[in-house]
Amino acid sequence: MRKTLRVAAYAVCVRDGRILLARSPAPDGTPEWVLPGGGMEHGEDPHDTVVRELEEETGYRVEVTGLLGVDSSRRTFRREGLRGPVDHHGVRIVYEGRVVGGELRNEVDGSTDMAAWHDLDAVPGLTRVRLIDVALRLWRERPVSGRVFVPPEA
Secondary structure: OEEEEEEEEEEEOEEOOEEEEEEEEOOOOOEEEEOOEEEOOOOOOHHHHHHHHHHHHHOEEEEEEEEEEEEEEEEEEOOOOOOOOEEEEEEEEEEEEEEEEEOOOOOOOOOOOEEEEEEHHHHHHOOEOHHHHHHHHHHHHOOOOOOOOOOOOO
C-alpha cells in the first residue's frame, strides 16, 4: 500500500464572535466549510505557510498570535486502478491569527471557492470538516499538551 504524508498549517481567526472559514468541495463534490490554511511547501516554515495560505484563500493578511496545537489523522483512501489504496497521514498545525489587513475575497483558481465569517454559535449547523471542531476546542480550551480529542470523521 502506498503511503503519503501531508503537513499543513491553519489558523483560527475569531473576531466579534465570528470565525473566518473557507469553503471547499468534499471528495464527492459537496461544498463543505474548512479552516483557512493548507499544505506546506518543501522548505517552508509552518508560520509562513499559514500566513501565505490565509492571504491566498481569504484576501486577509494575518498576524499569528499563538500556537494552539497539532492534530494528526490517518486514513486509508481506496483508489481504483494500478495504484491501489493509499495510507494517508495528515499532520495539521493549528495557530491563532488576527486579521491585520487586506479585504475579504474569494480565492480564484484554488482549492477553495469562498471565504466568509460565521457566527460561532452557527458552526455546529454547518457542513464542515472535523478540523474546525478540533481547532475550536483548541482555541477554547488551550490545553497545555496542544491536543484535544474529537471523534474521527465517519
